[in-house]
Amino acid sequence: MTGDRQIGDRRIGDRAAFPPSDPLVAPRAGLSVADAALARDLEAAAHRAWPPLRLHDHHGWTLRASAGASRRGNSVWAHGEVPDVPAALAAVAAFYAAEGLPPTFQLTPVSQPAGLVPALDAAGYDDSGPTDVCAAPLGGVTGAAGGGAADPPPIGAATETAPGDGWLRVAEQVLATFGAQRAGTLAVLDAVRLPAVYVTVAVDGVPAAVGRGVLDGRWLGIYSMATLPAARGQGAARRVLAALGQWAAARGATHAYLQVEEVSTVARRLYAELGFRPVYRYSYRRAPAAPVPGPGRRAARPAAEDTP
Ligand SMILES: CC(C)(COP(=O)(O)OP(=O)(O)OC[C@H]1O[C@@H](n2cnc3c(N)ncnc32)[C@H](O)[C@@H]1OP(=O)(O)O)[C@@H](O)C(=O)NCCC(=O)NCCS
Numbered sequence: 001m002t003g004d005r006q007i008g009d010r011r012i013g014d015r016a017a018f019p020p021s022d023p024l025v026a027p028r029a030g031l032s033v034a035d036a037a038l039a040r041d042l043e044a045a046a047h048r049a050w051p052p053l054r055l056h057d058h059h060g061w062t063l064r065a066s067a068g069a070s071r072r073g074n075s076v077w078a079h080g081e082v083p084d085v086p087a088a089l090a091a092v093a094a095f096y097a098a099e100g101l102p103p104t105f106q107l108t109p110v111s112q113p114a115g116l117v118p119a120l121d122a123a124g125y126d127d128s129g130p131t132d133v134c135a136a137p138l139g140g141v142t143g144a145a146g147g148g149a150a151d152p153p154p155i156g157a158a159t160e161t162a163p164g165d166g167w168l169r170v171a172e173q174v175l176a177t178f179g180a181q182r183a184g185t186l187a188v189l190d191a192v193r194l195p196a197v198y199v200t201v202a203v204d205g206v207p208a209a210v211g212r213g214v215l216d217g218r219w220l221g222i223y224s225m226a227t228l229p230a231a232r233g234q235g236a237a238r239r240v241l242a243a244l245g246q247w248a249a250a251r252g253a254t255h256a257y258l259q260v261e262e263v264s265t266v267a268r269r270l271y272a273e274l275g276f277r278p279v280y281r282y283s284y285r286r287a288p289a290a291p292v293p294g295p296g297r298r299a300a301r302p303a304a305e306d307t308p
C-alpha cells in the first residue's frame with residue numbers, strides 16, 4: 001500500500017498536480033514505509049479529534065455519520081480489509097440511505113483494500129479535491145509569533161476548554177461547518193475525549209482569530225484555524241498557532257499535525273514557514289446522486305468543514 005495511488009485524474013504525491021509555487025509540495029514518489037505508518041496513526045488521531053456521532057463497523061471499514069456536519073464525520077474510514085468489496089459497497093449504500101446522506105469515502109494512500117479506488121471509479125464516485133495532512137516538530141509552531149520556541153513572546157491570546165461566544169462568532173463567520181451546521185458541529189466537539197483548547201486572539205479588543213487544539217499523546221492536532229477577513233495579514237493566525245503550541249508543549253507534546261486543502265494557499269504558505277511537511281494527501285469520493293422520482297428530492301449534502 002505504499003506506491004502511488006490514483007484518485008480521480010490525480011496521482012497522490014504527483015508534483016505535477018500542484019501549482020509550482022506551492023510550498024507544501026509532496027515528493028513525487030509514493031509513501032515510504034515510515035510515512036505509511038505515520039499516515040495510519042494520523043488518520044486514527046483525526047478520527048479521535050473529530051469523532052462521528054454515529055458509526056457502524058463493516059469488517060475493516062468504519063462507516064461514520066454526524067448529522068450532516070462534516071465530510072470526515074459523514075464518510076467511510078476504509079482503514080482495514082473487507083472480504084467482498086461489492087458486498088461492502090452495498091452495506092455502505094444501505095447505511096447512508098438510512099442516514100439520508102450520499103455514500104462517501106475518505107480515500108488516503110493507506111485506504112484498504114487495493115481494489116477500492118477502481119471500484120469507486122467504476123461506480124462513478126466524484127472527487128472533492130485534495131487535502132494534505134502535514135506534520136511538524138512543535139518548536140516551529142510554538143515560535144510562530146516570533147521569538148524562539150524556548151523564549152516565546154507574550155501573545156495576548158485567550159484560551160478556553162470549550163468554545164465560548166467570541167470563539168464561535170469568529171468560527172461561524174469563516175468556517176462553513178460552524179456557520180451552516182453549528183448544532184451538529186458542537187455535538188461533535190462535545191464528543192471529543194481528548195484534552196482540547198480553544199484559542200481566541202483579539203484585534204482592537206474584538207475577537208478576530210481562532211484555532212482549536214487537541215492533545216493526543218505526543219501530537220498536537222491543529223483545527224478550526226480562522227481569521228475574520230478584515231483582520232487578516234496582521235499576524236493573528238501566527239499568535240493563535242503560538243498559543244496552541246505553547247499549550248501543547250506544556251503538556252508534553254513534541255509534534256503537530258494539521259490538514260490543509262490544496263486551495264488554501266495563504267494557510268499553506270504559513271504552515272510551510274513553520275516547518276510543516278506534507279505526509280500524505282486524501283480526498284472525499286461521493287456517490288453520484290441516485291435518480292429520484294419527483295423534482296427537488298435530493299439527498300442532503302454536508303457543508304464543507306474546517307477539518308477537511
Ligand atoms: C489562513 C488564515 C487563518 C491566516 O490568517 P491571518 O491572521 O491572516 O494570518 P497571519 O496574519 O498570521 O499571516 C500569516 C502569513 O500569511 C500572510 N498572509 C495573510 N493574508 C494574506 C493574503 N491575503 N495574501 C498573502 N499572504 C497573506 C501573512 O503575510 C503572513 O505571512 P508572513 O508572516 O510571513 O508575512 C486566514 O487567511 C483564514 O482565516 N483563511 C480562511 C480559513 C482557512 O483557510 N483556514 C485554514 C484552514 S487549514
